[in-house]
Amino acid sequence: MSTPPRVSVVVPVKDGERTLGVLLDALVAQTRPADEVLVVDNGSSDRTVELAKGHPVVTRVLHEPRPGSYAARNAGLAEATGDLLAFTDGDCKPTPGWLAAGVAALADHDLVGGRVEVLGSAAPSVWERLDAGHYLDQRRNVEQEGFAATANFFARAEVLRGLGGFAADLRSGGDREVCIRAARAGHTLGYSADALAEHHPRATFRQTWKLQRRIGYSLRDLHRRDLHAPWYADRQMILSPRWARGTSSTPEVRTAAPAAMGVWGTVVLARWVGRVTGR
Numbered sequence: 331m332s333t334p335p336r337v338s339v340v341v342p343v344k345d346g347e348r349t350l351g352v353l354l355d356a357l358v359a360q361t362r363p364a365d366e367v368l369v370v371d372n373g374s375s376d377r378t379v380e381l382a383k384g385h386p387v388v389t390r391v392l393h394e395p396r397p398g399s400y401a402a403r404n405a406g407l408a409e410a411t412g413d414l415l416a417f418t419d420g421d422c423k424p425t426p427g428w429l430a431a432g433v434a435a436l437a438d439h440d441l442v443g444g445r446v447e448v449l450g451s452a453a454p455s456v457w458e459r460l461d462a463g464h465y466l467d468q469r470r471n472v473e474q475e476g477f478a479a480t481a482n483f484f485a486r487a488e489v490l491r492g493l494g495g496f497a498a499d500l501r502s503g504g505d506r507e508v509c510i511r512a513a514r515a516g517h518t519l520g521y522s523a524d525a526l527a528e529h530h531p532r533a534t535f536r537q538t539w540k541l542q543r544r545i546g547y548s549l550r551d552l553h554r555r556d557l558h559a560p561w562y563a564d565r566q567m568i569l570s571p572r573w574a575r576g577t578s579s580t581p582e583v584r585t586a587a588p589a590a591m592g593v594w595g596t597v598v599l600a601r602w603v604g605r606v607t608g609r
Contacts, residue, residue: 336365337433338412338487342394342402344372346420347381349530354385356423362430365412370394370402378420400496400504403480407487407495415490417483423449424482424527431524432484440489440517441509443468443478444525454531457538460593461531472521477509482527489517503548510557538593539600546604561605569598 339357343350350369357367366389369382373395382391394405403417414436416429428444435442446466451458466479480496483505493511496504509519532538549566552558561567 335413335433336411337362337414337416337429338406338410339364339367339416339418339429340370340403340406340410341368341418341420342370342372342399342406343374343378343382343420344399344402345374345376345378347374347377349421350378350381351385352423353418353420354382354387356425356428357387359426360424360429361426362433364416364429366390366410368392368406368409370406372399372402373397396498398498398501399480400500401498403504404495404498407490410487413487415485415487417480417485418527419481419529422446422481422527422529428482428525428527431522431526432482435520435522435525436484436486438518439520440486441478441512441519442484442525443472443519443521444482444484444527445469445521445523446479446482447526447528448531449528450531451533455533456593457535458531458533460538460597461533466529469521469523472519475506476513476519477506478519478521480505481529482525484522484525493517500551501547502544503552506548507552507555507557535596539596542597542600543604543609546601546606547608548604549601550605550608567598567601567605569594 341353357364367387368390369388370392371379379391382388392405392409394402414433416432418424432442432444446468448461466481468479468482472478493508493515497507500507532541549558549564553560
């Protein structure tokens with residue numbers, strides 16, 4: 331009888347005291363428990379480290395002084411003892427079957443992206459509706475864009491280490507970058523709808539602007555590495571106003587046309603500011 335693979339969960343976090351406890355409690359409730367949980371603090375100034383050290387599910391708290399979530403994920407990768415790795419973020423809430431489903435999917439693939447859904451509020455703002463309709467559509471990411479967001483990402487440890495880990499110098503887009511390198515090396519990427527993690531939405535103009543600007547400069551950084559299209563051929567920079575009304579068939583996440591135009595203008599302008607200025 332073969333020995334079951336060891337599984338390590340890696341959580342990069344900075345100033346996550348508001349949501350980290352929800353994530354760690356969700357890891358306790360997994361139907362397939364992790365063999366170790368590594369929380370990698372990336373320079374928090376709040377009670378993140380204290381909370382992580384005091385939680386029974388956490389095996390170790392690591393510290394990565396270099397800024398950036400990809401540097402923090404690499405620190406976790408370097409210390410993980412598992413054969414399989416599961417990555418999620420401090421503002422996510424994995425469902426009880428999350429880890430079991432991700433591990434099962436790695437039987438057929440080298441890398442796997444799990445489904446991400448928004449933790450909706452009773453009265454979602456237009457910005458929450460935008461997040462629910464568009465952000466972290468992991469199936470589309472995997473099947474159309476060829477990458478999986480690291481908010482819900484699984485990998486064989488030997489594969490990720492063989493790739494040299496994540497590009498720690500990238501401020502954003504490191505998930506796309508490592509998946510492109512993996513595909514070029516002949517590794518496979520799959521999608522698991524059952525490996526579901528929920529995440530807190532961007533609920534304000536400021537949060538949305540910051541996210542969309544980051545998307546813009548990450549696309550610029552990836553283009554400079556010959557890993558993405560130039561601005562004039564990038565469909566992610568040219569969005570239809572209809573896009574802002576939402577892609578979900580659920581009425582609650584759709585936005586009326588007048589408000590959608592304001593959302594659309596915000597998203598397009600923020601992406602172009604990020605792409606042109608690089609910040």
